[in-house]
Amino acid sequence: MAALRLPAIALLTVAVLFGIAAGLGGYTFVYARGSSYLTDDPAACANCHVMQEQYDGWIKSSHRSVAVCNDCHTPHAFLAKYYTKALNGYHHSRAFTSGEFHEPIQIKARNLEVTERACRGCHADIVQTIDHPVQTLDPISCIRCHDSVGHLK
Amino acid sequence: MPRLGGTPEVTKRRRLFLILAAAAVALIAAAGITALLVNIFTRKQEARNPFFRVATLTEETVDPAVWGKNFPSQYDGYRRTVDMVRTRYGGSEALPRTPDRADPRSIVSRSRLEEDPRLKTMWAGYAFAVDFREERGHAYMLEDQTFTERQRVKPQPGACLNCHASVYTAYRKLGGGDIFEGFAKLNAMPYAEARALASHPVACIDCHDPETMQLRVTRPAFLEGMRALKASQGVKDWDVNRDATRQEMRAYVCGQCHVEYYFRGSEKRLTYPWANGLRVEQILEYYDREKFDDWTHAETGAGVLKAQHPEFEMWNQGIHARSGVACADCHMPYVREGALKVSDHHVRSPLLNVARACQTCHKWPEEELTARVHIIQERTFRLRDRAMDALVGLIGDLKEARKRGKSDAELAVARDLQRHAQFRLDFIEAENSMGFHAPQEAARILAESIDLSRQAQIALRDPGFRPREAQPGSDAIRRIPSSSSP
Numbered sequence: 001m002a003a004l005r006l007p008a009i010a011l012l013t014v015a016v017l018f019g020i021a022a023g024l025g026g027y028t029f030v031y032a033r034g035s036s037y038l039t040d041d042p043a044a045c046a047n048c049h050v051m052q053e054q055y056d057g058w059i060k061s062s063h064r065s066v067a068v069c070n071d072c073h074t075p076h077a078f079l080a081k082y083y084t085k086a087l088n089g090y091h092h093s094r095a096f097t098s099g100e101f102h103e104p105i106q107i108k109a110r111n112l113e114v115t116e117r118a119c120r121g122c123h124a125d126i127v128q129t130i131d132h133p134v135q136t137l138d139p140i141s142c143i144r145c146h147d148s149v150g151h152l153k
Numbered sequence: 154m155p156r157l158g159g160t161p162e163v164t165k166r167r168r169l170f171l172i173l174a175a176a177a178v179a180l181i182a183a184a185g186i187t188a189l190l191v192n193i194f195t196r197k198q199e200a201r202n203p204f205f206r207v208a209t210l211t212e213e214t215v216d217p218a219v220w221g222k223n224f225p226s227q228y229d230g231y232r233r234t235v236d237m238v239r240t241r242y243g244g245s246e247a248l249p250r251t252p253d254r255a256d257p258r259s260i261v262s263r264s265r266l267e268e269d270p271r272l273k274t275m276w277a278g279y280a281f282a283v284d285f286r287e288e289r290g291h292a293y294m295l296e297d298q299t300f301t302e303r304q305r306v307k308p309q310p311g312a313c314l315n316c317h318a319s320v321y322t323a324y325r326k327l328g329g330g331d332i333f334e335g336f337a338k339l340n341a342m343p344y345a346e347a348r349a350l351a352s353h354p355v356a357c358i359d360c361h362d363p364e365t366m367q368l369r370v371t372r373p374a375f376l377e378g379m380r381a382l383k384a385s386q387g388v389k390d391w392d393v394n395r396d397a398t399r400q401e402m403r404a405y406v407c408g409q410c411h412v413e414y415y416f417r418g419s420e421k422r423l424t425y426p427w428a429n430g431l432r433v434e435q436i437l438e439y440y441d442r443e444k445f446d447d448w449t450h451a452e453t454g455a456g457v458l459k460a461q462h463p464e465f466e467m468w469n470q471g472i473h474a475r476s477g478v479a480c481a482d483c484h485m486p487y488v489r490e491g492a493l494k495v496s497d498h499h500v501r502s503p504l505l506n507v508a509r510a511c512q513t514c515h516k517w518p519e520e521e522l523t524a525r526v527h528i529i530q531e532r533t534f535r536l537r538d539r540a541m542d543a544l545v546g547l548i549g550d551l552k553e554a555r556k557r558g559k560s561d562a563e564l565a566v567a568r569d570l571q572r573h574a575q576f577r578l579d580f581i582e583a584e585n586s587m588g589f590h591a592p593q594e595a596a597r598i599l600a601e602s603i604d605l606s607r608q609a610q611i612a613l614r615d616p617g618f619r620p621r622e623a624q625p626g627s628d629a630i631r632r633i634p635s636s637s638s639p
Contacts, residue, residue, distance in 0.1 A: 007172065
């Protein structure tokens with residue numbers, strides 16, 4: 001041990017600390033079922049129970065056999081999809097950890113746009129004749145009327 | 154020897170600093186991740202444990218504090234019904250009061266009689282004309298009834314306690330386990346004697362089964378009233394606790410008390426007048442057939458009725474009932490406690506809790522939703538005001554006609570119309586929502602009340618006048634007659 005000088009001991013301590021942080025982080029990730037959030041499994045969205053009603057509603061909805069949460073709530077392109085997941089993941093974990101969020105939960109403007117696009121993604125044949133031809137006007141909202149197709153509330 | 158990057162001394166120090174900084178970062182990261190881990194653990198535990206059974210609850214456990222040991226969140230909300238908050242047309246405001254021997258209350262709510270003296274005219278000769286205040290929260294129901302001046306003007310029966318105290322255990326004690334037997338005994342007692350049997354305002358056991366926590370109706374008057382109502386609809390032998398759905402129960406437990414009622418016969422049996430239906434004219438028809446008067450109006454001599462908080466009946470006529478929305482959905486909406494959801498036992502006006510009460514279904518801003526309610530209430534309030542003026546006008550005319558020596562036979566038509574106009578007005582006046590529970594129905598009832606009061610005034614002036622009464626069931630949805638019908 002005498003051969004070890006001060007910087008070596010310090011380096012070792014740092015390495016151990018990083019190891020602890022990495023270990024804790026890894027365990028937390030597994031314990032919190034972190035990997036489930038990378039999947040398309042709708043049950044993952046109700047992990048923390050905040051979206052239990054939406055999940056329950058989806059199970060009984062007309063879209064349950066053709067679309068899961070991610071089909072309507074994330075863009076369909078790979079990068080955009082995981083960017084949206086990461087962004088929402090950050091907002092949702094911060095909200096649920098701190099407990100500070102509006103109840104009942106409300107969709108944000110960006111996510112609403114994602115959903116509106118998703119409607120058009122599948123139903124383009126029908127809605128292209130309905131949508132405003134003049135693109136400067138606000139586009140017609142699909143879910144303002146069809147608010148229970150995915151899940152009620 | 155000078156080198157790039159400074160002396161060996163300086164390089165050493167810089168290296169040490171870097172190592173320390175890295176250690177600090179790793180330390181903070183580890184601490185942060187641990188905190189997150191603990192938070193996730195807590196949330197998971199919250200979701201897993203709905204309750205701990207630390208106290209044993211039986212059919213004899215009346216004290217809510219004991220139930221509160223098992224259900225602290227619900228108990229916490231329940232205790233908050235002491236709050237006195239005003240909404241535009243309801244709620245209550247605390248007024249200081251000097252306690253005396255007869256009434257030890259140091260805080261009361263405002264007198265509605267002082268706010269609108271026309272109520273005294275409407276209720277002339279009845280105890281309500283002496284003392285009537287803003288309704289306070291559940292926590293006050295027992296003391297406000299015990300100490301109201303109405304008790305001193307006219308001795309009240311034990312039947313009053315059915316809905317001003319937790320009497321389920323008292324029923325069982327009096328009836329030897331049979332609540333119907335106990336109910337009959339309690340009704341017939343003098344108030345003071347019955348009051349001695351009660352120690353709490355409405356409590357957990359009045360709505361919950363102590364074993365399963367399922368909702369349960371414990372008031373015989375509601376069980377009998379619903380049986381009569383269902384029988385009138387062709388459903389035989391209907392039992393609330395056996396046949397109602399979970400969602401219906403979330404309205405029925407409230408309907409145990411928030412209803413129109415009367416005390417039948419000398420045994421003072423608390424009865425809900427629903428044998429013809431829940432609408433105001435169906436209830437009136439029931440009273441007319443029973444030849445029941447609450448009292449004789451002191452100024453006009455008419456046999457009149459007092460309507461009492463018919464929230465259940467009015468809700469039944471509205472869009473929310475039709476859509477399957479129960480009382481508890483708006484008055485006890487779910488609140489989140491961590492990962493758990495509990496229904497808010499702080500029963501109160503949805504206007505004080507718009508986000509949870511309304512926005513769960515109505516996705517519009519709070520201000521807009523509040524404004525919509527206020528429009529409905531203001532319209533109802535203005536109509537109520539006109540109906541009150543019409544009734545007070547009629548009472549003045551009747552009083553005058555009596556003074557001029559008109560006979561009972563000559564006054565009979567106008568008196569009958571007063572009875573019907575007054576009950577309609579009181580039905581909306583006594584109902585705690587200022588029309589919101591069923592806006593169009595409230596407007597219809599008030600419009601008919603105004604019309605009946607004015608018809609009575611015509612009848613006093615013109616003996617040949619044949620009044621046109623609103624017929625029971627006249628607003629029922631009619632089938633469009635087919636072309637082949639005569």
